Amino acid sequence: MKLYRDYADYLAERFPCKMQKLTVNAGFSCPNRDGTLGYGGCTYCNNDSFSPAIAGTSVTSQLQNARAFFARKYPAMRYIAYFQSYTNTHGDLSRLLALYNEALAVDGVDAIIIGTRPDCVSPQLLDALAEINRTNRVIIEYGAESSHDTTLQLVNRCHTWQTTVDAVAATRERGIDVGLHFILGLPGETRDMMLSTVDAINDIRPETVKFHQLQLIKGTRLAIQVAKGEISLTHFTVGQYISLCCDIINRLDPAIAIERFVSQAPDSLLISPRWGLKNYQFTNLLHKALQSPKT
Numbered sequence: 001m002k003l004y005r006d007y008a009d010y011l012a013e014r015f016p017c018k019m020q021k022l023t024v025n026a027g028f029s030c031p032n033r034d035g036t037l038g039y040g041g042c043t044y045c046n047n048d049s050f051s052p053a054i055a056g057t058s059v060t061s062q063l064q065n066a067r068a069f070f071a072r073k074y075p076a077m078r079y080i081a082y083f084q085s086y087t088n089t090h091g092d093l094s095r096l097l098a099l100y101n102e103a104l105a106v107d108g109v110d111a112i113i114i115g116t117r118p119d120c121v122s123p124q125l126l127d128a129l130a131e132i133n134r135t136n137r138v139i140i141e142y143g144a145e146s147s148h149d150t151t152l153q154l155v156n157r158c159h160t161w162q163t164t165v166d167a168v169a170a171t172r173e174r175g176i177d178v179g180l181h182f183i184l185g186l187p188g189e190t191r192d193m194m195l196s197t198v199d200a201i202n203d204i205r206p207e208t209v210k211f212h213q214l215q216l217i218k219g220t221r222l223a224i225q226v227a228k229g230e231i232s233l234t235h236f237t238v239g240q241y242i243s244l245c246c247d248i249i250n251r252l253d254p255a256i257a258i259e260r261f262v263s264q265a266p267d268s269l270l271i272s273p274r275w276g277l278k279n280y281q282f283t284n285l286l287h288k289a290l291q292s293p294k295t
């Protein structure tokens with residue numbers, strides 16, 4: 001019995017064979033760091049905690065190397081190039097298209113996922129991506145993080161929820177699939193606020209969503225604010241977080257696929273939470289909780 005629609009379901013509907021994501025670091029920066037929108041970035045962000053250290057290597061060689069690793073074991077596998085690090089639409093249109101097309105020219109790569117901010121996609125870029133999407137699937141993944149503008153302001157996102165609503169509409173209008181990313185446990189957010197974000201997600205119906213727990217990372221502005229006592233965070237136990245995830249699943253439109261509920265920053269950078277669970281162990285606990293009868 002399926003407990004919720006997951007990412008594998010989404011991929012199986014879109015592609016005729018097994019697909020593997022290959023992460024690409026194309027050397028982008030972020031407009032919330034380089035002064036285009038702001039400096040300093042989002043208060044919780046230390047992009048090193050999720051960026052593979054492969055910048056400087058061409059997109060082609062990154063993908064070929066990653067593909068070689070999987071191809072030995074799974075010769076029939078096909079691939080999705082995932083532009084993950086920083087803001088992967090922050091640049092000249094011609095440079096952006098050259099990078100996306102370079103990825104799609106690599107043997108075995110059939111699709112691209114572009115991770116970006118909702119305020120960083122021009123109509124021209126979306127038109128060009130819609131054109132690529134006619135032959136190779138394009139998926140845009142927006143960092144939305146919360147539907148509450150007070151929270152977005154508190155963590156210095158430099159965009160509003162309406163920006164996300166508009167970006168999703170403009171992307172959907174062009175027939176491009178949308179993924180949204182959210183963080184659970186942002187400063188000042190109550191459980192009710194997080195659940196009302198789920199209602200807001202249902203209103204705009206992305207194809208996929210990712211949630212993850214707020215991770216307090218060394219060297220971030222948030223870590224300094226917490227250390228100084230300027231901000232306090234909700235410290236979820238695993239059980240509390242799983243209970244929140246169950247409520248989210250029960251509330252989310254079942255047509256929206258959930259890609260994940262947790263992520264793991266490198267141990268050397270992570271301050272909290274330190275649950276000591278691998279992602280698959282967390283998923284097992286979540287599935288168990290979803291199947292257990294309510295008391």
Ligand code: SF4
Nearest residue numbers: 030032041042045086
């Ligand atoms: S979280 Fe994303 S948008 Fe925010 S500073 Fe980091 S890279 Fe930029």
